Amino acid sequence: MIKIYNTLTKNKEELIPLTPNEIKMYVCGPTVYNLIHIGNARPYIVFDAVRRYLEEVGYDVIYVQNFTDVDDKIIHKANVEHRDTMELVDYYIEETLKDAKNLNVKPATFNPRVTSEMKEIIQMIETLVEKQAAYHVNGTVYFDTTKFEGYGKLSKKVLEELEAGARIEVNTEKKNPMDFVLWKPKKLNEPYWESPWGQGRPGWHIECSAMSKKYLGEQIDIHAGGEDLVFPHHENEIAQSEAANGKAFATYWMHNSFLNIDNKKMSKSLGNFKLLREIGDAFGYDTVRFFMLSAHYRSPLNFSADLMKASAQGLLRIKNCLEDLEFAIKNSKDQDVTVAEQTLIDSLSLYNARFYDAMNDDFNTADAISIIFELVKLTNTYVKNDSNKVVLITLKQNLCKLIDILGIIYEAQDDANTGLSDAEILEYIDERAKAKKNKDFAKADEIRAFLEEHGIQIKDTREGVQFKRV
Numbered sequence: 001m002i003k004i005y006n007t008l009t010k011n012k013e014e015l016i017p018l019t020p021n022e023i024k025m026y027v028c029g030p031t032v033y034n035l036i037h038i039g040n041a042r043p044y045i046v047f048d049a050v051r052r053y054l055e056e057v058g059y060d061v062i063y064v065q066n067f068t069d070v071d072d073k074i075i076h077k078a079n080v081e082h083r084d085t086m087e088l089v090d091y092y093i094e095e096t097l098k099d100a101k102n103l104n105v106k107p108a109t110f111n112p113r114v115t116s117e118m119k120e121i122i123q124m125i126e127t128l129v130e131k132q133a134a135y136h137v138n139g140t141v142y143f144d145t146t147k148f149e150g151y152g153k154l155s156k157k158v159l160e161e162l163e164a165g166a167r168i169e170v171n172t173e174k175k176n177p178m179d180f181v182l183w184k185p186k187k188l189n190e191p192y193w194e195s196p197w198g199q200g201r202p203g204w205h206i207e208c209s210a211m212s213k214k215y216l217g218e219q220i221d222i223h224a225g226g227e228d229l230v231f232p233h234h235e236n237e238i239a240q241s242e243a244a245n246g247k248a249f250a251t252y253w254m255h256n257s258f259l260n261i262d263n264k265k266m267s268k269s270l271g272n273f274k275l276l277r278e279i280g281d282a283f284g285y286d287t288v289r290f291f292m293l294s295a296h297y298r299s300p301l302n303f304s305a306d307l308m309k310a311s312a313q314g315l316l317r318i319k320n321c322l323e324d325l326e327f328a329i330k331n332s333k334d335q336d337v338t339v340a341e342q343t344l345i346d347s348l349s350l351y352n353a354r355f356y357d358a359m360n361d362d363f364n365t366a367d368a369i370s371i372i373f374e375l376v377k378l379t380n381t382y383v384k385n386d387s388n389k390v391v392l393i394t395l396k397q398n399l400c401k402l403i404d405i406l407g408i409i410y411e412a413q414d415d416a417n418t419g420l421s422d423a424e425i426l427e428y429i430d431e432r433a434k435a436k437k438n439k440d441f442a443k444a445d446e447i448r449a450f451l452e453e454h455g456i457q458i459k460d461t462r463e464g465v466q467f468k469r470v
Contacts, residue, residue, distance in 0.1 A: 001014055001015075001360060002014070002015040002054075002057070002359075002360045003015065003360065003361060003362055004222070004252045004254060004362055004363075005254070005298060005362045006251075006252045006253055006254075007154060007230060007253040007254065007255050008153065008154055008250075008252070008253045010156075012361075012362055013252065015221075015252070016251075017059070017221050018219055018220075018221055018251065021058060021059055021060060022059060022060045022061075022062070023054050023059045023060070023061045023062070023221045023222060024062050024216040024217065024219075024220040024221045024222070025047075025050075025051065025054075025061055025062065025063050025064070025220070025221060025222040025223075025224065026064045026065075026066075026208070026211075026212045026215075026216060026220055026222070026223050026224070026250070027043060027047045027063070027064070027065045027108075027223075027224045027225060028043075028065075028066065028208060028224070028225035028226075028229055028233070028234075029065045029066045029067050029068070029111070030067065030068070030096060031068040031071045031073060031074065032067050032068065032069055032074070032088075032089045032092035032093050032096060033071065033073045033074040033076075033077045033088070033089075033092065034077075034092065034275075035092065035095055035096070035099070035275050035276065035277050036096050036099055036275070036276050037266065037273060037274060037275050037276060038259060038261075038266070038274040038275070038276050038279050038288070038303060039226070039258070039259045039266055040276065041099070041103060041276045041288060041292065042226070042256050042259050042292050042297075042301065043224065043225055043226050043256050044100055044103060044105050045103055045105065045288075045289050045292040045293065046256050046292060046293070046297040046363075046365070047224045047254070047256075048103075048104075048105040048106055048407065049293055049363065049365055049406055049407065050222075050224070050254070050363050051063050051106065052106065052405055052406070052407055053359050053363060053405055056405050057356075061109075062109050062110075062215075062216060063106075063108050063109045063110075064108060064109060064110045064111075064112065064211070064212065064215045064216055065108040065110075065111055066111065066112050066113070066114070066207070066208060066211050067089070067093050067096070067111060067112070067113045067114070068114055068204070068207060069086075069089040069093070069113045069114050069115050070085070070089075070114050070115055070191060070201055070202075071204070074088060074089060075189075075190050075191070079189060085191055086115070089113075089115075093111075093113070095277075097111075099276050099277065099280070099285075102280060102285040103276075103280075103285050103288060103289050104285075104286070104289055104407045104408075104410045106407075109215075110215045112211040112214070112215060114202065114207045114211075115191075117207070117210060117211050117214060118193050118202070120210040120211070120213065120214045121202045121206055121207060121210040122183075122193075122195050122196070122202075123210075124206060124209060124210045124213065124240070124244050125141055125182045125183055125195075125202075125206060126196065127244045128141075128143065128182065128240065128243060128244050129141065131243060131244070132144075132147065133147045133148060133243040133244070134182055135175065136197050137173040138173065138185070139183075139184075139185030139197055139198040139200060140173060140181060140183065140184055140185060140197075140200075141181070141182040141183040141197055142173070142174055142175070142179040142180065142181060142182065143179055143180050143181075143182055143205075143236070143239060143240060143243075144175060144176065144179055145176055145178045145179050145180070145239065146175070146176055147243065148239040148242070148243050150238070150239070150242065151178075151235070151239050152235065153235075153238070154230060154231070154234055154235045154238055154253060155230050155231035155234075155235050157231060157235070180203065180205060180232065180236055181203035182202065182203050182205075182206045182240070183195060183197055183200055183201075183202055183203065183206075184200050184201060184202075184203060185197075185198055185199065185200040186198075186199045186200045186201065204233065205232070205233055205236035205237055205240060206240055208233075208237050209237050209240040209241045209244070209249075212237075212241070212249075213241065213245070218241075218245040218247050218249075219245075219247055219248060219249065219250075219251075220249070220250050220251070221250070221251050221252060222250065222251070222252045222253075222254060223237070223249070223250035223252070223253050223254070224253070224254040224255070224256075225254075225255060225256075226255060226256055226258070227255040227256065227257055227258065228258070229255070230253075230255055234253065237249065238250075254297075255298070256297045256298065257297070257298050257299055257300045257301065258300055258301075259300075259301045259302075259303055260300065260301070260302045260303065261274060261302075261303050261304075262302070262303070262304050263302055263304075274303070276288065279303075279308070282308075283308045283309075283311075283312055284312065286315060286408065286409070286410060287308060287311050287312045287315055288308075289407065289408060290311050290314065290315045290369075290408050291303075291307065291308060291311040293365040293366070293369060293406055293408065294311060294314070294365070294366055294369055295365075295366050296362075296364055296365065296366050297363065297365070298362070299366075314373075315408065315409075316468075316469065317373070317376060318372065318373075318376055318403065318408070318409060319409060319468075319469070320468050321376045321379055321380055321399070322396070322399070322400070322409065323466070323468060324380070324383050324466070325379060325383060325392055325395060325396045325399075326396070327466055328383050328387045328392050329389060329392045329393060329396065331464075332387045332388065332389040332392055333389060334388075334389050334390060335388045335389070335390070337388060337390055337391065338388075341388055341391045344378070344382065344391065345391060345394050347378075348375075348394070348395075348398045351371055351374060351375050351378075351398075352398070352402070354371050355368050355371045355372070355402050355405075358371065359405070365406060368402070368405075368406060369406070369408075371402070372399070372402055372403065372406075375395075375398070375399050375402070376399070378395075379395045379399060382395065420451075420454050420456065425451065425456055425467055428447050428450070428451055429458060429465050429467065431447060432444045432447040432448065432458075432465075433465070435447065451467070455469055456468070456469060457469075
């Protein structure tokens with residue numbers, strides 16, 4: 001039984017999908033006016049891990065993650081750079097997808113873009129106006145928050161308190177201070193679309209409601225995103241969708257916690273704004289993924305160079321274990337499984353059960369990774385002894401299965417940042433072996449030193465030379 005912490009109820013609840021064996025999941029994506037930053041990477045990674053686990057236990061997951069490709073920030077940047085807005089967003093969408101791939105994030109079932117879904121957005125606004133949940137003033141359409149009885153149920157904010165305490169610009173057009181924009185009239189040098197209320201473009205919140213409905217239907221299982229989206233974005237999505245459709249919108253609301261930089265909120269003004277590309281190039285995208293999953297998604301996470309280095313070392317322990325296993329398998333022989341070895345094999349089911357228990361408990365990837373490390377320790381202890389190929393293969397298959405569920409070991413473009421491929425490393429090892437055979441030990445030591453400078457550690461064994469990235 002999978003339990004999810006539901007922001008809507010503030011409780012862990014059993015996952016009961018609307019349709020048996022199927023999960024409809026919507027994750028709010030980025031506004032594409034720049035390369036994504038390290039904070040954007042967290043929801044990409046954690047909700048990909050959620051999806052992977054749901055698929056592992058047998059669900060068909062329809063996974064939708066949007067791109068907001070019309071926004072004040074996009075328009076401003078395009079004007080400053082004298083670029084067409086569509087050219088700008090096309091570029092950043094492509095780069096964002098590259099970053100997601102480098103993080104081993106599975107492609108979404110659908111990646112809708114606001115500018116391609118204008119028909120559905122306008123239709124939903126029309127429905128809200130017809131139902132008198134929205135009103136039109138001078139080319140602007142507002143959602144009337146007093147017409148939706150449940151407004152504030154996600155964030156647990158009371159409408160009267162919001163109106164009294166919020167710092168809201170005076171707007172004489174609004175009926176109520178908390179009413180929000182569904183459609184806004186065009187401005188000079190801005191993209192616009194035709195609508196029943198004149199030329200203009202949609203407000204931010206209506207976009208996700210319309211795209212979710214088009215690709216997943218009126219009701220979905222899981223809606224996810226960063227906790228900064230709880231209010232007002234997700235609160236407003238609920239109001240719009242439920243007012244328009246007359247049904248509960250999402251059963252479960254999942255929100256990942258904030259990422260801080262050196263214990264401070266990431267901000268351009270503080271000079272600690274970190275692009276994912278910058279961190280990925282410095283430490284490896286796989287290290288970023290491992291780092292993000294080493295904490296529970298609802299726990300605040302602090303980024304620092306030291307923590308990234310520690311994550312890189314932790315990931316390397318797992319990689320080295322797999323490399324040692326592969327090397328041992330190639331050099332081992334089939335033997336009868338002893339009683340002690342059978343006991344070891346049988347014990348794997350207990351580790352697996354604990355791994356699944358951790359993931360069933362609100363997708364606790366931190367505990368799941370701890371169990372993987374226990375298996376690494378168990379494996380390393382066995383591989384040091386006279387190894388049995390059957391046992392080695394069983395250990396490797398079991399370990400790889402759990403690793404694959406989290407997606408933490410993969411071939412990233414920046415793998416290990418050594419600048420040397422495996423093939424090149426093996427060439428240097430062969431060259432070193434020839435030098436030793438010719439008693440040119442100075443040359444052999446020079447090659448070893450060169451490899452160490454590039455993060456490659458080599459070890460001479462009776463079965464041959466092993467190498468590890470460090």
